[in-house]
Amino acid sequence: MTYRDVASRQVLIWCCTAVGARMPVAMAPLALVFLVRERPGGYTLGAILAAAYVVGEIVGAPVLGMRLRPGRARVHLAVGLAAGAAGFAGLGAFPVAHPAVLGGFAVLAGAAPAAATGGLRTLLTALVPERAAAQALSVESMLTAGVWAVSPAAVAGLALGVAPRVPLLLAAALMASSVAGLWFLPAAWGAAGTGDAGDPGDPRGEDRAGASPPRILTGAWPVYVTGAAGLTLLGLAELVLPALLEQRGVGVGWSGPLLAGMAVGGGLGAFAYGLRAWPGRLRTRSVVLMAGTSVCVTLAALTPDAVGIAAALAVGGVLQSAAMLTRNLSLREALPPHALAAGYSVMYAAAGAGYAATGSLAGALLKVVAPSTAILAGVGVTLLLTAVGWWGEARTAGRSPQGGVDDVVTAAPGADGADGAEGAAIRGRRDPEGRL
Numbered sequence: 001m002t003y004r005d006v007a008s009r010q011v012l013i014w015c016c017t018a019v020g021a022r023m024p025v026a027m028a029p030l031a032l033v034f035l036v037r038e039r040p041g042g043y044t045l046g047a048i049l050a051a052a053y054v055v056g057e058i059v060g061a062p063v064l065g066m067r068l069r070p071g072r073a074r075v076h077l078a079v080g081l082a083a084g085a086a087g088f089a090g091l092g093a094f095p096v097a098h099p100a101v102l103g104g105f106a107v108l109a110g111a112a113p114a115a116a117t118g119g120l121r122t123l124l125t126a127l128v129p130e131r132a133a134a135q136a137l138s139v140e141s142m143l144t145a146g147v148w149a150v151s152p153a154a155v156a157g158l159a160l161g162v163a164p165r166v167p168l169l170l171a172a173a174l175m176a177s178s179v180a181g182l183w184f185l186p187a188a189w190g191a192a193g194t195g196d197a198g199d200p201g202d203p204r205g206e207d208r209a210g211a212s213p214p215r216i217l218t219g220a221w222p223v224y225v226t227g228a229a230g231l232t233l234l235g236l237a238e239l240v241l242p243a244l245l246e247q248r249g250v251g252v253g254w255s256g257p258l259l260a261g262m263a264v265g266g267g268l269g270a271f272a273y274g275l276r277a278w279p280g281r282l283r284t285r286s287v288v289l290m291a292g293t294s295v296c297v298t299l300a301a302l303t304p305d306a307v308g309i310a311a312a313l314a315v316g317g318v319l320q321s322a323a324m325l326t327r328n329l330s331l332r333e334a335l336p337p338h339a340l341a342a343g344y345s346v347m348y349a350a351a352g353a354g355y356a357a358t359g360s361l362a363g364a365l366l367k368v369v370a371p372s373t374a375i376l377a378g379v380g381v382t383l384l385l386t387a388v389g390w391w392g393e394a395r396t397a398g399r400s401p402q403g404g405v406d407d408v409v410t411a412a413p414g415a416d417g418a419d420g421a422e423g424a425a426i427r428g429r430r431d432p433e434g435r436l
Contacts (some may be wrong), residue, residue: 056110065345118344138274222392265317
């Protein structure tokens with residue numbers, strides 16, 4: 001298990017395409033606030049536009065994700081990304097338009113490309129050998145961490161140093177460039193025995209061949225719950241951090257560097273996770289990592305100085321990133337290959353819903369309790385969601401005729417060189433440590 005299997009020209013092209021598709025997503029909420037902040041009630045309007053954007057993502061991800069078809073992946077993704085680029089261009093071109101018009105552009109920018117995350121992730125894992133899926137997902141997590149570390153500074157610098165509309169115009173250009181990048185990548189995934197719905201050797205497809213897509217996706221609900229819990233905790237730390245720093249007598253300007261440090265920690269965590277095979281079942285690793293992240297966020301809430309808060313958030317970023325990787329790998333285990341893109345999109349929507357709920361919870365709690373107490377309440381909610389998700393996965397595994405995907409063993413002599421039906425059967429399974 002090394003990163004050599006993902007070091008290819010196709011993966012490099014995928015990375016460039018993914019940056020173009022995801023940088024606008026990371027830029028959008030803050031860019032919308034800067035776009036209208038100088039108008040009367042600008043900050044309130046900015047928050048409403050950001051909420052409209054997130055609602056578009058939450059609705060668009062599952063709806064469009066379930067319509068993705070492996071054989072027409074490029075066309076579906078290109079149309080969504082092009083429409084999203086048009087939404088961002090509309091926001092940047094008409095910054096003084098009526099709020100309803102801006103809201104429509106924000107919803108379009110959020111909803112249209114919402115399935116791209118799941119589609120691109122599925123395409124990435126199709127570009128590498130099956131055994132390197134964990135490393136491919138680690139590369140994706142490192143890329144995402146870098147994007148989220150850079151985007152706030154880029155938005156603030158461009159909006160304040162050039163013009164408020166420039167970040168959104170840049171977002172439109174980046175998303176349009178990702179459309180062009182798709183034409184340098186395969187037009188589809190899952191073809192020619194790479195794990196599409198028709199792969200007869202994949203046990204994930206046999207038992208559910210006649211099930212409807214919604215039923216298949218609903219069966220993976222525990223993974224969505226714990227995935228949402230992970231982002232909920234991260235969102236809580238981000239949203240309450242300025243108020244927490246003010247409570248501790250630290251300048252709120254430090255919130256940017258501290259969040260950047262947490263993002264860097266996330267990149268390091270993703271890299272470390274892909275270096276080796278880790279012991280234990282995926283659901284057990286997830287619980288341990290989520291518990292560790294919760295401890296770090298709790299320490300950040302209780303630590304009186306900026307250095308302690310920075311260290312706690314950086315370590316929390318490492319653990320949270322690894323926890324999200326276990327969720328992505330668990331989803332690969334829980335769903336048949338043809339439903340993976342839709343499953344990733346549903347989890348994206350669930351995480352967005354958790355983030356939005358976190359914002360509402362934080363806003364309500366900060367009116368009645370101290371910021372540190374608000375964070376501790378959020379940690380409690382996260383641990384509850386994690387426990388529910390673990391229970392659901394354990395219950396599902398107990399009912400599985402194969403004993404659960406975490407329990408299937410692949411130790412077969414000559415598995416790496418197996419051909420035909422035997423090789424397909426081996427490739428379609430995972431070992432107890434989640435190795436691929």
